Amino acid sequence: MASLAIYEFLPKKLCLSRNLTPQNHTIKSHLSPSSIRFFSTSPRWNLRVSEFSSSDFNSLKVNQNRLMDTIHHTCQWGTGQRWGDTPTETGMKRLALTDSDKSARDWFVSETQSLGCKTTIDAMGNIFAVRPGLNNDAPPTYAGSHLDTQPSGGRYDGILGIVAGLEMLRVLNENWVETEYPVGVVNWTNEEGARFPISMVSSAVWAHQIPLEQAHNLKEVGSGTATQKSELQKIGYLGSTPAAHTSIPLSAHFELHIEQGPILETSSSLIGIVTGVQAYKWFTITVTGKDTHTGTTPFATRADAMLTASKMILQSHRIATKHGGLASTGILNLEPGSTNTVPGIVRFSLDIRSGKDEVVEAMEKEVREVFAKIARGENVDGLNDGCTDGKPCIVDITTDSDSKAVKFHEDCIGCVRDAAGGLFGEKTEELTRELASGAGHDSVNTSKVCPTSMIFVPSKDGVSHNPAEYTKPEDCATGAQVLLGAVLRYDRLRKDRGE
Amino acid sequence: MASLAIYEFLPKKLCLSRNLTPQNHTIKSHLSPSSIRFFSTSPRWNLRVSEFSSSDFNSLKVNQNRLMDTIHHTCQWGTGQRWGDTPTETGMKRLALTDSDKSARDWFVSETQSLGCKTTIDAMGNIFAVRPGLNNDAPPTYAGSHLDTQPSGGRYDGILGIVAGLEMLRVLNENWVETEYPVGVVNWTNEEGARFPISMVSSAVWAHQIPLEQAHNLKEVGSGTATQKSELQKIGYLGSTPAAHTSIPLSAHFELHIEQGPILETSSSLIGIVTGVQAYKWFTITVTGKDTHTGTTPFATRADAMLTASKMILQSHRIATKHGGLASTGILNLEPGSTNTVPGIVRFSLDIRSGKDEVVEAMEKEVREVFAKIARGENVDGLNDGCTDGKPCIVDITTDSDSKAVKFHEDCIGCVRDAAGGLFGEKTEELTRELASGAGHDSVNTSKVCPTSMIFVPSKDGVSHNPAEYTKPEDCATGAQVLLGAVLRYDRLRKDRGE
CATH class of the missing domain: 3.30.70.360 (Alpha-Beta Plaits)
Incomplete structure (x- = not known):
């Protein structure tokens, strides 16, 4: 029964275009035959994560061009200050719950739904998009971050984490990967705290760290009279589901983010394995x-x-x-x-x-x-x-x-470490660095109620909250690859320990 | 002829009340008989400064109560913030060319005229009040300072210098002192630069340091549109005499001022002999x-x-x-x-x-x-x-x-030194201190075109530009006494060198 669920969500065009049935499927050459099986409950084959070999993990590749194109596509909503000559060399100004944020949210809902996800919007406007797994009685493993930006922000802070989550869904779909448990992507509302001045406020409400009413009544900075609630209503994102981890449980939360500091760049590391927050x-x-x-x-x-x-x-x-x-x-x-x-x-x-x-x-x-x-x-x-x-x-x-210092969950940190190890092999020590995040993130709030960890990629010159914030395309892709690997490893871990 | 001039200015009531004629005058006991003579050109006796002995100088006493009463009387115009319980424990807010400044000016003109002075107002609203001497062909020796204050100022900065000048005129009149040359008191416009933001601006125009037009066009701070010229016109103090030392020459300028610093208080000195400006x-x-x-x-x-x-x-x-x-x-x-x-x-x-x-x-x-x-x-x-x-x-x-550093004139410094020495006798070294002014004053501008020096009296805790600015009544009187002594000594010096 469990695997049937996937049919409800897998996009029709994908089924049709690839015309995949047990009778006529072709095995993608980069996947080892041993990891391909026919599910008893399914009319066609799938890749089942719990049976992945190490090389199978590595064979699932994110698409760097698609990832970057999608990042820049979303930056049409709330384009900010220009800092260079090429079309993508502008910053971002997409304050939470503005019309440009609504446009980015509409795109996120539409895109995840077209990838077969079910979306839920809670009372803080947090959007949870879930791709079913084999067993959908347990909570999903999430990738999450945020689509809002600082008033003079860049194209990567938050946005990379969301788009990499979307890229994860795309890779899973195009490779017909079936996870043991559902996998989701969550967009947290107003992480920046720039318009409504409490940062990470909506993940805090969800994690029962701040009362809903306080967050709803939070007024915008300046002389305006808008509150988070009035603006959620205005743009149609005041969901009916309670903003609470008890209503919308997460099995784990993985967040890919730019470092916003110079440590990785200075040490020529590509991946930061984030063990906690200072x-x-x-x-x-x-x-x-x-x-x-x-x-x-x-x-x-x-x-x-x-x-x-x-x-x-x-x-x-x-x-x-x-x-x-x-x-x-x-x-x-x-x-x-x-x-x-x-x-x-x-x-x-x-x-x-x-x-x-x-x-x-x-x-x-x-x-x-x-x-x-x-x-x-x-x-x-x-x-x-x-x-x-x-x-x-x-x-x-x-x-x-x-x-207080936040210590991320060893299981999640381990999955990130393994994913980076699988990617870098013997260069792992050289190319990764374990570090504590200096900045706050929604992961601080999720870590209070579910296993959490983060993945950092280098920020050029350590610059962030600035139009010129920049991370190389190959570094973004490496981060997305590790995010994908970590989420899938966590899915397998859950199966191994018999959740 | 020269001494006749004084009759035009000496107030009638003073003549009548004392009924002083050569026939029935009485000699004030504290004046030595040798210094009293009948002028050939005068129907009655006068004290002639050029013939003063040291003890005569010391016998002319300022009236401390009258001095302080006058200071506080003038503080009815522009009374500021209260800092203590007694009636005079308030600060001052008498910005240049406001209605309260006009009231203080009107009082100054009326009071000096009633003391027998001729008043001249120049194109910057500077008010020159002159008490004639025996020889009125040469410029007057002036005491000068300012009646305007900071927005959150006190009762002494500037005001003491003007009122002490007035007290000087009163002492000269009540003792029938005849100076060799005219003696004046000048009130400089907008010394503070608080409302129109160039300090000492009107003495600067007078000394040809700043063009008249620039000073006239100076706009008030904040969003107002008033200029110095428009406000001079409004309160009736845009005089027709050019604001120029060539039109209104000063023989010398003496300025009594509060120290606005802690040096005198810390060293238990009563008089600062100001040798220049830092x-x-x-x-x-x-x-x-x-x-x-x-x-x-x-x-x-x-x-x-x-x-x-x-x-x-x-x-x-x-x-x-x-x-x-x-x-x-x-x-x-x-x-x-x-x-x-x-x-x-x-x-x-x-x-x-x-x-x-x-x-x-x-x-x-x-x-x-x-x-x-x-x-x-x-x-x-x-x-x-x-x-x-x-x-x-x-x-x-x-x-x-x-x-650049300003060095005051040795002749003026010498007169201040002598005046203090006459007052303090063998305690002079203990009670005086030579110092350079740390703050700017109108005397900086006058020093560029005429001999100048200043006299400082202690500021409580060195506080100034503050409602709680305070100088003891006895210290104010000591300063006024030294001012009087210095001006008269300079008058005698001029006579001695045959100006």
């Missing part, structure tokens, strides 16, 4: 001194909030270096803000990160101790050498965000 | 790195403009300490400005100052060399110790202002 803490540091005239106030009587903040920013970098973590200041505001007034107040952001929670905690402890010393005027690590001692400032540190 | 240069420093994700970009691959700028700000302070100058950063902006993005561009102001032009030049040279090294990633004075080496940034330095 822990981070965000702080607002307020340094209060006294605003005084730059011309009339000697150094000795100043409480210079900007000079003090400069020492703190430098020292936070030293602390992070010592602990092997990261520390960054991306926002800084000062008051009153006049060339001839020593600032009385400086507020700056501090973002500290590490793959390990305990390292973040240790860095925070040291930052708090050291910033207090710097504010008091103590000479920390020679910062005050050659300076004039001034008056003390006051420092206040508030915690804005606290995100 | 040289300063203003720069905009642009550090260009690369904006990258804080989570995905290791330190080694970052070109972190904010970290680099922090090192520069710290090092500029060290350079200034080494040279005995000042360096300050009062403005800093960064892009793109997001907690999880390493800033790609940081722009900050750098204000360097010294009493000596050559020190400013030396500091600039070192700043340019060192900032280039820091941008390249070189380890300057251990800044990079404990840091992770990253990618280089680019630094660009543009010069926004270049103001």
Whole structure:
């Protein structure tokens, strides 16, 4: 019975054009005959994943040109700023739940349905497209990512993961591969948080991390009055299925994504095997001194909030270096803000990160101790050498965000590792790199309720959230190939352990 | 003939109330009889400055209560933010050429005229009030300052100088003092540059430093359309006399002002003998790195403009300490400005100052060399110790202002020194301090065309441009006393050298 399900979804034209029946099928030369069998319940042959050999896995090839053509095809909706001369050298501006996002969503639904998928839309507009397997009583194994972009974004962040999922479906279909369990592709709503300012908000609702009402009532940034709910209704994507992992369970979630950093490029690696997501803490540091005239106030009587903040920013970098973590200041505001007034107040952001929670905690402890010393005027690590001692400032540190480290699931990581190994052979060690994601992704939310891992491909110059964001076609294809291999290996793993 | 002029200006009520004629005058006990004489051209006695003994100078006393009452009386026009409980514990908001400025001007004209002065208004609205002397063919010796304030200013900046000038006129009148040359008080228009954004603009026009047309066309800040000319017309202070030192010459300019810094307070000095104005240069420093994700970009691959700028700000302070100058950063902006993005561009102001032009030049040279090294990633004075080496940034330095050091006139400085010495006697060294002004004043402009110097009195906590700006009544009176003494000594000096 289970395999019958596939007939309901396999597109008719595919059956007809290839005219595949047990009587007249031809064996594709790159597939080993041993992996081809006739299912008892099926009028024709299929490739059954649980019986794949290693070489069978490698014989299933994604189509690089089709993958890239599809990526660029989808970029007709929300085309952004031009950065080069060729037709595809533009960025993207496809904010969540806008008309261009609706167009991309309509295309995704239509395309997955034409590939035989059943699509479900939940109350957050997340779209789940499922290609049935032999046993459809268990939840699908998903590839997922997002189609929305930053206002000044590129063609790869999120989009690559969705289109690679679609390419996976196409490869499965064209090779008549039958998975043990259903396989799906999910498009998560508003991953970027650019228009409605909570990132990964819809996977968070699905994973029961944020209440639906809060997400529905989230207003767009700026002076508009639109909410996520009003815009979901407006574009016709307010689904009737609850946005909940209990309603729409995932067996696993694999996400192919551009790295958005320079690690792979710098180390000449092609695939990042993502073992988790860094822990981070965000702080607002307020340094209060006294605003005084730059011309009339000697150094000795100043409480210079900007000079003090400069020492703190430098020292936070030293602390992070010592602990092997990261520390960054991306926002800084000062008051009153006049060339001839020593600032009385400086507020700056501090973002500290590490793959390990305990390292973040240790860095925070040291930052708090050291910033207090710097504010008091103590000479920390020679910062005050050659300076004039001034008056003390006051420092206040508030915690804005606290995100614990995420450890992805060993089973999923293993499938990614195996898929990369199958592809690269003895060059695997050279061409892959295990790393923790520095950025947040929907996979952080899925990892809380189902086995999850991610695959990274190189970002040119580490650039992302920028029109010039770029990943080479062959690197995109390699990523899609590993995604396909990982999903199929996970399908086999589920069968092996008898789910 | 010369002394007759005074009768035209001396207020009638004063003549009547004291009923002073040669026949029935009484000698005030604190004046030595030797300094009282009958002028051949006058029907009654006067005190003639050129014949004052040291003790005569000291016998002329400003009236502290009257001085303070007058200061606070003028603060009814443009009363600002309250900072304390007593009636006078409010700041001031009397922007140039507003209705409140007009009220203060009207009072100034009326009050000086009632004291026997002739007032002239020039094309920039500068008001020159002149009390005739014995010889009115030569230009007057002036006390001057300004009645306009910052939008969030205090009761002393500028106002003290004008009111002390008025108190000088009152003391001269009540003691029947006849100066050798005329003595004046000048109120300069828009010293602050707060509403029309060039500070000291009207003394600059008068001193031929800025063209009249440019000053007239200066638009108010914000979205308004008013110009200095339109507002001068509106409040009736667009005078017909050219705003030019050639039309309205000053023999000398003395300015009493609050220090606006902490030097006098810190050293327990009561009078600052201002020998000049610091040289300063203003720069905009642009550090260009690369904006990258804080989570995905290791330190080694970052070109972190904010970290680099922090090192520069710290090092500029060290350079200034080494040279005995000042360096300050009062403005800093960064892009793109997001907690999880390493800033790609940081722009900050750098204000360097010294009493000596050559020190400013030396500091600039070192700043340019060192900032280039820091941008390249070189380890300057251990800044990079404990840091992770990253990618280089680019630094660009543009010069926004270049103001050479101003040296006040030795004759004027000498008169201030003598006036303070007469007042403090053997405590002079303890209670006075020679210093260069850190801030600009109208005296900078007057010094370019006539002998000039300034007198500073202590600012509580060095605070200025703030509602809580405060100088003790006794300190205000001491300053006014030194101003009076300096102006009279200069009058005598002019006579001595036979002007």
